[in-house]
Amino acid sequence: xxxxxxxxxxxxxxxxxxxxxxxxxxxxxxxxxxxxxxxxxxxxxxxxxxxxxxxxxxxxxxxxxxxxxxxxxxxxxxxxxxxxxxxxxxxxxxxxxxxxxxxxxxxxxxxxxxxxxxxxxxxxxxxxxxxxxxxxxxxxxxxxxxxxxxxxxxxxxxxxxxxxxxxxxxxxxxxxxxxxxxxxxxxxxxxxxxxxxxxxxxxxxxxxxxxxxxxxxxxxxxxxxxxxxxxxxxxxxxxxxxxxxxxxxxxxxxxxxxxxxxxxxxxxxxxxxxxxxxxxxxxxxxxxxxxxxxxxxxxxxxxxxxxxxxxxxxxxxxxxxxxxxxxxxxxxxxxxxxxxxxxxxxxxxxxxxxxxxxxxxxxxxxxxxxxxxxxxxxxxxxxxxxxxxxxxxxxxxxxxx
Numbered sequence: 001x002x003x004x005x006x007x008x009x010x011x012x013x014x015x016x017x018x019x020x021x022x023x024x025x026x027x028x029x030x031x032x033x034x035x036x037x038x039x040x041x042x043x044x045x046x047x048x049x050x051x052x053x054x055x056x057x058x059x060x061x062x063x064x065x066x067x068x069x070x071x072x073x074x075x076x077x078x079x080x081x082x083x084x085x086x087x088x089x090x091x092x093x094x095x096x097x098x099x100x101x102x103x104x105x106x107x108x109x110x111x112x113x114x115x116x117x118x119x120x121x122x123x124x125x126x127x128x129x130x131x132x133x134x135x136x137x138x139x140x141x142x143x144x145x146x147x148x149x150x151x152x153x154x155x156x157x158x159x160x161x162x163x164x165x166x167x168x169x170x171x172x173x174x175x176x177x178x179x180x181x182x183x184x185x186x187x188x189x190x191x192x193x194x195x196x197x198x199x200x201x202x203x204x205x206x207x208x209x210x211x212x213x214x215x216x217x218x219x220x221x222x223x224x225x226x227x228x229x230x231x232x233x234x235x236x237x238x239x240x241x242x243x244x245x246x247x248x249x250x251x252x253x254x255x256x257x258x259x260x261x262x263x264x265x266x267x268x269x270x271x272x273x274x275x276x277x278x279x280x281x282x283x284x285x286x287x288x289x290x291x292x293x294x295x296x297x298x299x300x301x302x303x304x305x306x307x308x309x310x311x312x313x314x315x316x317x318x319x320x321x322x323x324x325x326x327x328x329x330x331x332x333x334x335x336x337x338x339x340x341x342x343x344x345x346x347x348x349x350x351x352x353x354x355x356x357x358x359x360x361x362x363x364x365x366x367x368x369x370x371x372x373x374x375x376x377x378x379x380x381x382x383x384x385x386x387x388x389x390x391x392x393x394x395x396x397x398x399x400x401x
Contacts, residue, residue, distance in 0.1 A: 001228045003242045004049040006107045008224035011201065012208070015193035018186060019221045022109040024049075031083035034108035035076045042111050043074040046082045048091055049105040051247040053225070058093035060085055061100050069093070069103070072111065079108065104246050112220050117210035118177055120191060122159065122198040133157040133165065133195060137177050139210040165195035179219070186219035187211070201239055202232035251314050258310045260299055267292030269398050270315035270324040272308070274299050274333065282327045285387060291395035294321050305341035312349045323354045323398035325390060330361030339367035342381075343374040351380045354397035358383070358390035 009019045023034035031046060038044050048055055048069030055069030069091045073079040083106055090100035119139030125132040135155045155176055159165050174187040190211060198206040205227040212222045233240045245253055255262030261276065269291045273279035276298045283293040295318070299311050315324055328338050342357060355378075359367045371383050382397070384390035 001230055001233060001239070001243055002051040002247065003226055003228070003239075004051070004105065004244065004247075005047065005224055006049060006105075007242045008206075008226040009221060011197050011226065012190075012193050012221055012224055015196045015200075017190045017193035017208075017221050018219060019224075020110050020112045022107045025083065025106050025108055026087075026104065028080045028084035028087065031106060031108050032076050032080040035073070035079040038108060038110040039076075040110070042113075043072055044079055045109045045111055046071050046073055046079060046086065047107050047109060048086050048103045049107060050091060050096075050101050050103055051244075052091075052093050052095040052101060054093035054095055055091065058091050058096075060089035061092050063089045083108075102246070104244075112212060112218075112222060113215040114210065114212035114222060115215045116213040117222070118187075118212070119154075119207075119209045120194055120211050121205070121207040121209070122194055122203070123205050125158075128158065130161065131159045131198065133159050133169075133173070133191070135173055135177055135191075139212075159195055159199075161199060164199055165192055167192075170195075179213075183213060183217065183219050190219065190221060197226065201226075201236055202229045203227060204229050251317060255297070255311075255314050258307060258314075260297060260307065260311055260314070262298075262311075262314060263296040264318065265293050265295055266320070267294040268320050268322045269394055270294045270297070270318070270321045272297050272299060272311050272315065272324060272326045272328075274328050274338070278327060278329060282325065282387070282391075285391045286325060286395065289388075289391045289395050291391070291398060294318055305344045308338075308341040309345040309348050312345045312351075316349065316352070321353060322401040323356070323394045324351075325394040326355060326357040326359075327387060327390065328357075328359050328361075330359065330363060330367070332362075334363045335359045335361055335367035336363040336370060339370040343370060343378065346374070346378045346381055351378060353401060354380050354382060354394065356382045356384055356390050356394040356397065358385075358387050360386075 006024055013019045025031045025034055035044050058068040060067045063085055071082045073082050086103050091103055092100035117139040119136040121134045122131055136153050138153055157169055170188045170191040174184045179187040194206050203226050207225040208221050210222050228239055249264050251264050252262055269286055271282050271293050273282050279296055279298045286293050299307050384393055
């Protein structure tokens with residue numbers, strides 16, 4: 001699960017990190033009022049709150065001037081006009097796709113006047129089998145390029161979950177980044193806050209970019225990003241409450257409510273599979289034979305008629321879908337039960353596009369009899385003897401459709 005920048009900052013602040021003053025707003029008038037409270041003789045920074053990186057280098061679609069999702073505003077009127085533009089136009093970044101995303105929320109942040117920027121990030125290193133804290137004295141928008149161009153400039157510190165980040169590790173990292181004196185103490189406090197939030201809240205990623213030294217000599221968190229392990233949210237109702245459904249794909253939200261593992265893609269062949277590994281293999285073979293998957297959908301090993309019906313409804317809600325491949329292996333579940341669920345789904349939902357079914361495993365012969373009897377009522381429902389034949393057939397039918 002992803003959260004917004006302001007939510008990530010508030011979690012870090014609760015753990016002891018120093019963050020700039022900011023106000024969350026949803027209208028241009030609220031943004032102007034926030035300027036009055038925060039400017040204090042200087043300006044403010046208006047920042048779009050979306051679940052995508054690269055906001056500063058992004059672009060508001062349809063806006064006549066070059067304006068992204070982060071903008072310094074020296075006056076009240078500029079703050080109002082920038083906020084109005086951001087809330088009216090979609091924001092396109094490297095992470096949003098060509099259509100961009102709607103902006104529903106902004107923060108107006110007191111200008112911290114950064115002088116030097118750093119990067120901090122905590123993520124699981126699967127090769128090492130433990131979290132690794134990464135840091136660099138070259139933070140900011142181009143940190144990805146630093147990792148490619150000068151990997152030696154990124155410091156890596158292992159963090160053992162049993163102990164957390166030890167005091168000497170945070171202190172040494174602060175000095176290795178170039179902090180000294182009182183600034184080193186402040187940086188160390190922020191480093192430990194990041195590690196604490198990551199471990200205590202079961203995060204999958206915790207990032208501060210940039211961590212900044214201001215012109216006044218303070219050390220602050222200018223931007224933050226935290227993602228959480230969905231499977232651990234039951235342990236953190238406070239984190240689950242931060243979820244913003246406006247930022248998520250409606251079809252994926254709907255699938256989650258039906259306990260379906262669904263991710264929408266950009267192809268035209270819907271996939272309905274029972275098992276995550278089998279689903280990945282199904283998408284691979286569709287691609288191999290010239291098709292383009294429209295989704296990843298794992299209905300689980302105990303698929304029911306109700307689950308199959310909802311799965312088909314979700315897949316068919318995508319207007320790009322021109323065909324559906326059903327690939328089911330009956331292990332614990334009976335292929336016959338699954339076939340009956342597919343037939344019921346076809347009669348309730350109505351298959352307006354070709355549906356190719358490949359079944360194998362427990363009671364597969366009985367399942368084929370069920371599908372054969374339903375063929376007259378469901379003319380777009382086809383069967384295939386094996387996965388290769390099924391993939392070739394659905395690619396052919398989808399292209400002709």
